Amino acid sequence: MSPGKPIKCIAAVAYEAGKPLTVEEITVDAPKEHEVRIKVEYTAVCHTDAYTLSGMDPEGAFPSILGHEGAGIVESVGDKVTNVKPGDHVIALYTAECKECKFCTSNKTNLCSSVRATQGKGVMPDGTSRFHNAKGEKLLHFMGCSTFSQYTVVADVSVVAVTPEAPLEKICLLGCGVTTGYGAAVKTADVQKGDTVAVFGAGTVGLSVVQGAKARGCSKIIVVDINNQKKQWAQDFGATDFVNPKTDLKEGQSIVDKLVEITDGGCDFTFDCTGNTSVMRDALEACHKGWGQSIIIGVAAAGQEISTRPFQLVTGRVWKGSAFGGIKGRSDMDGLISDYRDGKLKVDEFVTHERPFTDINAAFEDLHHGDCLRTVLDLSK
């Protein structure tokens, strides 16, 4: 432990959009008041890290330390930190929970406002960064987490302690993908037994929606993906049907027609887990007239907009969105970990690749291959 002292360690720095990350030594300053320094043990790479690195994120800023699906051990804490202590096993939270703001005290949302403005600018709540490189240049934070570093500093509201019994190399996925999809099904949509559901995009997020829908006893869980390699996974996670719009439609039939046909008029719930705005439109229009709800989870590139005929909404379809599955990270994580440990929530199954941290650029390549759900990086290597 080096409380109060800067730590030199290895991080993967995003210097420029569209360029590989640079693995190099950086300095991580000590945590200030209401801040926590974490020794990151494991992190996965989420599609959103790749999206920001690509330059498509309006909030993307460089140079920065990306990564937001990580777990580790608290190394030291600044003054006034009461929720975690050195030695605690923790998950970093890109959706903070201060438990005090207008959002946190409402049961309508998980979108805590306490640190969101500074988080979006890549700095800590006091407006400064805790990272610099060997040249002394400031490096920005990302999504309040920056888990692509052996040590990171986060706001105390952006971290939750978890039982040390849970394997960090697996539960790092609860920092984003699994929680996001599962929460979108059971919390944002609150799907019920017997509902019909279509999930567009069979990545970690989409397959986690599937497991939420299965847990609730939905009658049809239709996965839509353009890659037939995803079919087996879809079935393993609980899908009842798989449709590939490129190969499984009749002449002149659209994916909307197909879903309306197999659900007798449209789905009760649909989920976009692709980030593609034309898929978002299909997902809305595949909803049942009068009550169908479509949940947007995917993150679209800067400048993209969604559209549909207003008539789709006039006739009772509902378009909504979900961030981090509507989960309040500090209040709800314990329950998710218990479900995982009781065998009710699949997490291990999403770890298709494991690599040493220094191979992080290969992990970004993995994302583009149909055989990868999540690559988990070991920061000790």
Ligand SMILES: NC(=O)C1=CN([C@@H]2O[C@H](COP(=O)(O)OP(=O)(O)OC[C@H]3O[C@@H](n4cnc5c(N)ncnc54)[C@H](OP(=O)(O)O)[C@@H]3O)[C@@H](O)[C@H]2O)C=CC1
């Ligand atoms: N709102 C939130 O809180 C969060 C949002 N996200 C966002 O959710 C999305 C999904 O994330 P993740 O699961 O990690 O990503 P993945 O890339 O692993 O999954 C997306 C899946 O969608 C498939 N796909 C692409 N285009 C289409 C299409 N036209 N129709 C059907 N399927 C398609 C992809 O296939 P292929 O592999 O062949 O391209 C892939 O299987 C991303 O946009 C991510 O940024 C992620 C976490 C949190």
Ligand SMILES: N[C@@H](CCC(=O)N[C@@H](CSC=O)C(=O)NCC(=O)O)C(=O)O
């Ligand atoms: N920064 C982007 C939007 C990116 C985005 O929508 N992020 C999701 C989480 S994606 C995780 O992998 C999210 O939770 N958004 C809500 C939030 O408060 O950030 C942009 O500016 O468009």
Ligand SMILES: [Zn+2]
């Ligand atoms: Zn993510």
Ligand SMILES: [Zn+2]
């Ligand atoms: Zn709050």
